Amino acid sequence: MTTMAADFAPRVRADDVLAAILALAERASGKHLEVRAHDSNLQKIFRDLVKRFDYLRPHFVFSDSGPELYSPTLNESFARLQLAGLIGRQNPDYEVMFLRPAAMEYYSQMLEPKLDAEAKKALDEIAKAFVQSISINR
Numbered sequence: 001m002t003t004m005a006a007d008f009a010p011r012v013r014a015d016d017v018l019a020a021i022l023a024l025a026e027r028a029s030g031k032h033l034e035v036r037a038h039d040s041n042l043q044k045i046f047r048d049l050v051k052r053f054d055y056l057r058p059h060f061v062f063s064d065s066g067p068e069l070y071s072p073t074l075n076e077s078f079a080r081l082q083l084a085g086l087i088g089r090q091n092p093d094y095e096v097m098f099l100r101p102a103a104m105e106y107y108s109q110m111l112e113p114k115l116d117a118e119a120k121k122a123l124d125e126i127a128k129a130f131v132q133s134i135s136i137n138r
Contacts, residue, residue, distance in 0.1 A: 014059040016111055017123070018077045019086055023107035024127030025134075026099050033099040035134045039075065042097070045133045046074050052129065055122040 012020075026033035037045070047069050050056045060077075062069040078097075081087045086103040090096040115123070 012111070012114060012119075014073050015077045015080050016114075017056070017059045018074070019081055019103060020107055020111050020115075020123045021127050021130055022081075022087065022099050023103050023111075024124055025130045026104065028124070028128050029131045035097045036095060037097065037134065038093075038095055039078070040068070042078065043068070043070055043074060045130065046071065048133065049126055049129055053122065053126050055119075055126065 022033060035042075046056075046060055047062055050060050050062065050071075060071045060074045062071045078087070081103075082089060084102075086100055086106055088098050088100055090098070112120070
């Protein structure tokens with residue numbers, strides 16, 4: 001018997017999972033997604049989400065070496081989404097992360113067609129939990 005997470009993992013990369021969560025979080029909040037959080041805060045938020053949602057476990061593994069649990073994959077995914085122009089970070093200290101309009105377009109045109117109903121439901125639940133974990137600036 002396979003799990004949803006196992007079924008989802010081969011078709012969608014961690015970057016795409018993160019992009020979907022952020023796009024769905026913006027949709028769920030009804031506001032432009034602009035999050036005031038340092039990388040360490042985002043790591044903690046996603047660490048808590050991974051504990052709550054099995055769906056995320058194949059994508060974001062947290063290392064227990066060091067003072068706090070840390071997911072290199074999550075950090076790399078945020079960096080790649082920024083390089084791709086799907087998210088932005090305000091200078092000088094990148095404290096505010098915001099979703100660019102291209103992220104919603106990427107989700108609806110490229111990711112959503114790949115997802116089955118179970119995947120969409122799981123990601124929507126995760127996105128709603130993400131929204132409850134953050135403060136949206138706008």
